[in-house]
Amino acid sequence: MYDVVVIGGGPSGATAAEDLARSGHKVAMIDREGRIKPCGGAVPPRLIEEFHIPDSQIVARINTARMISPTQRQVDIPIENGYVGMVDREHFDVFLRERAAKAGADRFTGTYLRFERDGETKNLIYRDKESGEERALACKMIIGADGARSKVAKAEVPGGDKIPYVIAYHEIIEAPETDASYSPMRCDVIYDGAISPDFYGWVFPHGKSASVGMGTGLEGVDLKQATADLRVASGLQDCKTIRREGAPIPLRPMDRWDNGTDVVLAGDAAGVVAPSSGEGIYYAMVGGRVAATAASAYLKTGRAKDLQLARKLFMREHKSVFxxxxxxxxxxxxxxxxxxxxxxxxxxxxxxxxxxxxxxxxxxxxxxxxxxxxxxxxxxxxxxxxxxxxxx
Known part of the structure; x- marks a missing residue:
């Protein structure tokens, strides 16, 4: 019998699983694995400090942000008294999952199917990746940290099927060795309707590689062509492409994060991506932490109302910024x-x-x-x- 089963092993789910395991709860974490979310990879110093991220995970240190307008006006903004760290989600997410396992969380590989309840008995049903068979984990509650189009949110939380989102697409390329238009210590943010009619494009260094991509919430936009155009505009069209990725990114936090019984959401599943910037890693990890706090309170008191703590704690600190x-x-x-x-x-x-x-x-x-x-x-x-x- 698990106290909590966490669905999703990204920054939010892995953080929730680690925090719960360290606090003495019996925790399972189910993740699909093998999937890499498209992400610029920027993490602020506060994240590095609060979540004890080692230097080995920081693949670049950014000291300048360049804003580029539709007419190619460039404004360089220096980052004073510090730097913005860059992580590669291919390795960063694995690190977080492994750290949660070392803290005591049991790991399973598969996909969420449903949450069954029969009186006092509750079972999380998932499809095992290796065997393809349905399997059950007995538990007291679940945390849904399974992304912007969360199956947990859709099935369990009112409004979970109506989260507005943009589609983000990027290509990880080999960084150019020498290029006057590219700097390994500068993030470029491109505000140009020709690249994205309602969001922005980016070129973010990742050490030996770089993330080049864009996002949009409008139908009919060719994301791959827009990214190809961005690579040409940035002088990166001849760089080798390592991988391509796309995924939805939510636009605003959900009005409700729990079902009032035994489910609470975290990270993208709860919609916690910053508007305007699209920044999500820090807020996902904070979302995982407050979900773990709410789950701990619920498990101690038995009061379903305590699940509301996740959203209350998050919004208390971040509502104004959002x-x-x-x-x-x-x-x-x-x-x-x-x-x-x-x-x-x-x-x-x-x-x-x-x-x-x-x-x-x-x-x-x-x-x-x-x-x-x-x-x-x-x-x-x-x-x-x-x-x-x-x-x-």
């Missing part, structure tokens, strides 16, 4: 004119500093009220076209 980023995406991603104005706004030194302070520390910075006022006024001026997008 709200601001969501407003920024709605304001600036709707047209190339707006994207041009957004990149223009990024010239402002206060915008640069406050943006990266918030990114590095995962909270809105309130220490400089005059800077916030200045940014707010300039933002309003851009949105009302009171100033030209060509002005700094």
């Amino acid at each position: 709200k601001v980023l969501g407003a920024m995406q709605n304001a600036y991603y709707r047209s190339d004119e707006r994207r041009e104005r957004f990149v223009s706004l990024c010239h402002d030194i206060d915008v640069q500093r406050l943006t990266f302070e918030a990114y590095m520390n995962k909270r809105l910075v309130k220490a400089r009220p005059m800077a916030h006022l200045k940014i707010g006024l300039k933002n309003l001026a851009h949105l009302t076209r009171m100033i030209s997008s060509t002005r700094v």
